[in-house]
Amino acid sequence: MYENNVQLHSVCMSANKDMKTALEEIRQKTEEQQSKYQNDTERYERINETVEKHDSKLLTIERRNENQQRVIQTTLQRHESDLQDLRQLIQDLKSKVLNMTDELNILLKGSVIVKGTTNYFVSEEKLSWSDAWSFCRKIGAILVHIKNQIINGFLLKSLSKYADDFWIGGELVSGRYMWKTSTGYEPVSWSNWAPGEPNSGGQKCIQLDEYQYHKWDNDYCNTPQRFVCSREQS
Numbered sequence: 247m248y249e250n251n252v253q254l255h256s257v258c259m260s261a262n263k264d265m266k267t268a269l270e271e272i273r274q275k276t277e278e279q280q281s282k283y284q285n286d287t288e289r290y291e292r293i294n295e296t297v298e299k300h301d302s303k304l305l306t307i308e309r310r311n312e313n314q315q316r317v318i319q320t321t322l323q324r325h326e327s328d329l330q331d332l333r334q335l336i337q338d339l340k341s342k343v344l345n346m347t348d349e350l351n352i353l354l355k356g357s358v359i360v361k362g363t364t365n366y367f368v369s370e371e372k373l374s375w376s377d378a379w380s381f382c383r384k385i386g387a388i389l390v391h392i393k394n395q396i397i398n399g400f401l402l403k404s405l406s407k408y409a410d411d412f413w414i415g416g417e418l419v420s421g422r423y424m425w426k427t428s429t430g431y432e433p434v435s436w437s438n439w440a441p442g443e444p445n446s447g448g449q450k451c452i453q454l455d456e457y458q459y460h461k462w463d464n465d466y467c468n469t470p471q472r473f474v475c476s477r478e479q480s
């Protein structure tokens with residue numbers, strides 16, 4: 247009986263020891279697992295932190311890119327607008343040069359005299375009264391109106407060297423002599439008709455008659471004559 251008890255005791259002790267060993271192993275493994283879990287958690291947190299930092303940087307870079315794109319887009323649009331303005335400017339300049347060339351070519355066909363703020367163009371070529379009017383309009387002028395003795399005297403003196411007749415801007419309209427303006431007509435109130443003029447017949451346009459010392463004479467409007475345009479200086 248005693249031996250049996252000793253034996254049983256020995257078995258129990260052995261079993262107890264094994265259980266303790268097993269428990270110790272489990273405890274150690276649990277601690278190792280806990281430590282590993284702790285390490286993994288810390289590593290995950292570090293990775294997560296790094297990812298968040300990178301996300302933040304990426305967001306900053308994306309915003310910066312968007313801002314740069316907006317700036318580039320705005321700059322491009324401004325340059326396109328400037329380019330468009332420059333093209334228009336070049337077009338306007340070309341047009342002005344062409345107009346100036348036209349005007350220069352016209353001026354080469356005559357001469358310009360100046361009194362006060364008015365330029366007078368004395369043509370070389372001879373045209374009908376209506377063609378002379380059109381010519382004057384091309385250079386922003388009109389066939390000259392002579393409304394007083396001062397202008398009359400100035401033109402007589404200037405034209406006395408020419409042995410030609412000159413159209414001026416008066417014509418017969420509805421039985422009355424009128425100055426043709428850029429928009430209509432004004433009555434001729436001051437005049438310097440040569441003796442016996444204006445005579446009757448189909449003569450309806452006023453010229454400065456060289457044979458009458460450039461006094462006024464009505465003549466046939468289709469007759470080619472030299473002419474005088476006038477334009478106020480701008």
Ligand SMILES: [Ca+2]
Pocket residue numbers: 443444445449463464465
């Ligand atoms: Ca006449």
